[in-house]
Amino acid sequence: MIVLPAKIILFAIFGAFLTGIACSLVGSFVVRMNLSSLGFCMSHAAFAGAALGLLLSFNPLVIAIIFSVLVAFILGPIAEKAKLDTNVVIGILFSLTISLGLIFLSFSPGTAMSSTALSILWGSILGITINDILRLTVITFSIILI
Template identity: 40%
Template sequence: MLEPLIANNVVCHAVEAMVFASIACSILGVVISRMNLASIGFTMSHAAFAGASIGMFLEMNAQMAAIAFSVGVAALIGPISDKAKMAADATLGVLFALCMAVAIFLISYMQYLGKGLSASSLLFGDVISLYREEIYALAAVSLLTIIFVLLFYKEICAIMFNMKIAQASGMRVQVVYYILLFIIALSVALCLNIVGGLLIFVWLVTPASIASQFCFDVKSMFIAAPLVALLVSAFGVWAGFEYTLPIAPLVALLLTGTFGLAVMLSTKRKVTTRRH
């Protein structure tokens, strides 16, 4: 897609992957951070991690297994929270531990069997060895995320404002909540190869947190968060190739640095010194 602009194929794929991952994750991040569901990020990433381990163990396509397992976990979050009358965060904690246990168990067992699996690409990602199909899939999920927000904008706003008040006003909040979980699962599973299970959390939370330092309404947050993520990620990819640095951790560090700067410069924290 960006070949006319970037001559080097590897760099071009890396930039494309980062751009699409930034768009999908940061848009979802605006909803996640407002709903205090930050833990959904690491639960989903570890679900994808566990799914990929299962795929490798069964000698299947690891990414397809990651997607299937993440979607399965996403489908469990809502009903478990409802049935067990637990806060979504507590449910996420239980599922996170389950996913981590499955992944570690299988990786250790495969090493014991002599299959010699390295989990580092799943944990830290590998943005320079992506297939074209994987980038197309990421582009599709970014588009799906944008369409989801545009279609359900009023429902998303109401849920972000207050779930109980949205429900009391007669909205079908459960439907929108379950679609949201499904898209998060899909995005996280597809981003696993790029930034890895441990760093995906940064893309889900940090751009939205940066945007919230300056934006006073949701619409501008939905524009600012992906824009920030996109610019920082593209710069990170360039810097990573230019100075031969690991790309995903570099972008994570840059995003965190930007967040620190945003907190310092935030207009929301300024106290007026005017007397009148």
């Protein structure tokens, strides 16, 4: 039997609670706007950004957020200019960002299969820190206020 410290479990439960609130609020708008595959695209954009951060030796979280925001900003204009359905553009960006992420990881010197790269790919809710809880709290309350 594995015994985990209570702090790890409490952080995981509180992080899941905050994420559940934020995702449920945003999710209802995403479904109403017929963008249900947007989450897949954004998660792969974040992966590509984190891989780029590893390649450039910057903070992967910061680069992942920047990369995700850039993909979100180009999604609408591309769909309008190409006169394509938004879900088609999401599919194209989904494929593009996962490909870029794997390319960035393959060019990263010695980090392609490191613990940092693997934690970006597969993560664990038990790895939540107090800083993550603070970020989640700010994001969740920002979503509630909007």
